[in-house]
Amino acid sequence: MLNVPDSGGHFGPYGGRYVPEVLMSPLDELEQAYHAARADESFQAELADLLKNYAGRPTPLFHAERLSRKLGGGKIYFKREDLLHTGAHKINNALGQALLARRMGKKRIIAETGAGQHGVATATACALLGLQCRVYMGEEDMRRQRLNVFRMRLCGAEVVGVTNGSRTLKDAISEAMRDWVTNVNTTYYLLGSALGAHPYPLMVRDFHRCIGEEARQQLLEREGRLPTMAIACVGGGSNAIGLFHAFIGDASVQLIGVEAGGRGKKTGDHAARFSGGAPGVLHGAYSYLLQNEDGQVALTHSISAGLDYALIGPEHAHLHDLGRAEYVDCDDATALAAAVELSRMEGLIPAMESSHAVAEAIRRAPMTAPDDILLVNLSGRGDKDIDIYRENLKELDSDSPQPAF
Amino acid sequence: MAALERGGADIVELGVPFSDPIADGPVIMRASERALAAGTTVEKVLETARQIREHSSIPIVLFTYLNPVMRYGFERLARRAKEVGIDGFLLTDLSVEEAAGFVSAVRAEGLDTVFLVAPTSTDRRLELVAQYCSGFVYVVSRTGVTGVQQQVSSSVRPLVERLRHFTQLPLGVGFGIANADQAAEVGSVADGVVVGSAFVRAIETTPPDQLFDTMERMARDLKQGALRGRG
Ligand SMILES: Cc1ncc(COP(=O)(O)O)c(C=O)c1O
Secondary structure: OOOOOOOOOEEOOEEOOOOOHHHHHHHHHHHHHHHHHHOOHHHHHHHHHHHHHHHOOOOOEEEOHHHHHHHOOOEEEEEOHHHOHHHEOHHHHHHHHHHHHHHOOOOEEEEEEOOOHHHHHHHHHHHHHOOEEEEEEEHHHHHHOHHHHHHHHHOOOEEEEEOOOOOOHHHHHHHHHHHHHHHOOOEEEOOOOOOOOOOHHHHHHHHHHHHHHHHHHHHHHHHOOOOOEEEEEOOOOHHHHHHHHHHOOOOOOEEEEEEEEEOOOOOOOOEOHHHHOEEEEEOOEEEEEOEOOOOOEOOOOOOOHHHOOOEOOHHHHHHHHHOOEEEEEEEHHHHHHHHHHHHHHHOOOEOHHHHHHHHHHHHHHHHOOOOOEEEEEOOEEHHHHHHHHHHHOHHHOOOOOOOOO | OHHHHHHOOOOEEEEOOOOOOOOOOHHHHHHHHHHHHOOOOHHHHHHHHHHHHHHOOOOEEEEEOHHHHHHHOHHHHHHHHHHHOOOEEEEOOOOHHHOHHHHHHHHHOOOEEEOEEOOOOOHHHHHHHHHHOOOOEEEEOOOOOOOOOOOOOOOHHHHHHHHHOOOOOOEEEEOOOOOHHHHHHHHOOOOEEOOOHHHHHHHHHOOHHHHHHHHHHHHHHHHHHHHHHHO
16 A cells, blocks of 8 residues: 555556656656655755745644534644645645756746645745746636735746636646646646646655654654544645555554535536546546546536545545545535634634535544544645635624624 | 548548647637537547548548547447547557557557657657557657647657657658648658648638638648658
């Protein structure tokens, strides 16, 4: 289970490299450069220094006592990726890949973004390292994550709105790939989730492995034992695989991924790839894909832009089929309610994506025993989602707000 | 189709649209959207091929992205393609590394598999890709998505020359070629010229009553250009 991917980037049958020939040699080069960087102490030292002194690692592990007590089960711990610079786990990967790009001599960086967190992280890393940066973003996502568009521009990045298809993450990745196919000799594609052609799922996972490694260590120090379960939301799957990886070999730890249940079970209304999809190929990888009977990629919906994508990262497909991880979904309304609950009980306003994981913890906690531990990845903070919260919680946004309690 | 054949086309590509055509520029993206909106499926394209076969023997290559074909099933598609008279396949996003299952299904029916090489392909890759090809090898003229351009890329000649070391198959050069002069330039090094976006754009912009004449004239110009290039 830990011996994946193989040399071709396969996680069991999933993953691989399904791209036009133009990209095959560049992906070979990227793979070689990545392996060389990984083995290079000076690269690792520079990344470790940036993660610590720029991004803010290690992130704290917070015991949510009030919430745990109210729910009446085990202890809920939050891994505080929301405290990282730029507000989400995405910076771990953006810094790693930006350093790799610089090492490869690439001066032009392109990226896609859904919620805008990966775009902001990339724009930030590029500003830090003096690299040129262009971010593709679906126009629907630009509308709902307005604040992040501005942050990217403030850091000197160019944000290109994508008007094709559903105008969300899927279309932004397609457009970034078109740019990459065209400018592959000069450009580094800084992909933001555990998706795409090999070596991206491997590389992105490795850059986020610190999440689970730190949390494991922190729990052992604080509680002297491992968690009963580890819970994370799954868009492409980067924060989840980053959390899970340190625990895959610990058979007692349940791994739970939470997909976007959206507004219903109908195709087009959600992004629950395991319950609603079938294996297929999109953007370079073979994995569970929401598609119609003709093999056309289905539209998706989620209140959270970062979970609104038709394919799940290939390593998750592998863990799913092996039965090592379990995947559930959480609908828009439940995620929203969980965000409100966490804000009121602990003063933590989560990102809409992370709220899906929080909701699953809230659902499970009452069924657990007092000595159980629920480890939840709080992948990002909710600043970017304030407009969505305002839209959905109008009673708090009036001149005479309803009292919360 | 008949107009293209009258104009001198030697092979036609029949496309199945895909929702996320990452290797295509705006012209083919728009065409894909129109085709999907009109309900085009693998099954319907097979039916089109069958109709063409009723009155023409022009070789037909089915080209698309992998997912619609994977969903349809490799064996099932190869069998049906054989029945309706399709000659070969070209899947833009299927790398030869992942192609074993597809190639064996298609070859079992005696049909051809065309793969692409690109200016970024190393010699090692040219050799590998050539081994997976039958019928012809598709040479992508430049890095980039499909779409017409002003000039034939300077990458074409060295790429074709490198590739000749590894294969005896005919080489067809495509991506960006739109007029007779460009066809002549390509014709001077390669065996064939592949034209996509220029025709698709003509279909998009030409009034229906002039379309067939326009297509025939374009095909004739391109063919003459290519032959002139061969000298
Ligand atoms: C805070 C946050 N969490 C989670 C995600 C989902 O991505 P992934 O599944 O790659 O962690 C995003 C994506 O934008 C995000 O911003």
